[in-house]
Amino acid sequence: MAKAKIAVVIVILALLQVSWATARKHSGGGSTPAVMTVNGFQKGEDGGGAAACDGKFHSDVDLVVALSSEWYAGGKRCLKKIRITSKDTGRTVEAQVVDECDSRHGCKNNIVDSSPAVWKKLGLHTDVGKVHITWSDA
Structure with a gap:
């Protein structure tokens, strides 16, 4: 016993x-290494429907992201902020998690899908498409 x-x-x-x-x-x-991609969270943009966390669309000037399924953690990070650092510029920004980048439907497991505003704050051009970053919970 x-x-x-x-x-x-x-x-x-x-x-x-x-x-x-x-x-x-x-x-x-x-910090966790990741690949940051650009996504539109406004209605009619490439992000698809409304954000999973709050059921809303978000402007391209909002500092928002969608995380790969594992990091999204079934919604546990919803509406919380993460800290993102660009490996290219060294700049850091905080952005709010509003959606999931669904790894079961084409999103890779290491993605932070972010609004154009995040790219701008990091001093990056969205036409690059994807960049290497690190992130952590803020």
């Missing part, structure tokens, strides 16, 4: 450690 209790405690501690390490990885404890 004592061995079973010890085994349960060990499993719980291991799960807590993994959970803590994952949370720390995205919350200032480190």
Whole structure:
């Protein structure tokens, strides 16, 4: 009986450690490498329908992003801010997560899909299409 209790405690501690390490990885404890793509979040633009987090469309001047499914985490990051740093310019900006870039329907697993305003704040031109960045929870 004592061995079973010890085994349960060990499993719980291991799960807590993994959970803590994952949370720390995205919350200032480190930055995650990603590819940033440009997306329109206004009605009729390439983003498709309204944003998954709030059911709204967003202007191209709003600092908003859609995250790949794993990072979107089933909506756990909805309406929270992330910090994005351009590897090209070194500039950093905070943007709000409003949507999912669905990895089951063509979006790669390492994408931060962002509005033109994010690109502008980072000193980047949207015609490039995709750039390397790092990001973390703000």
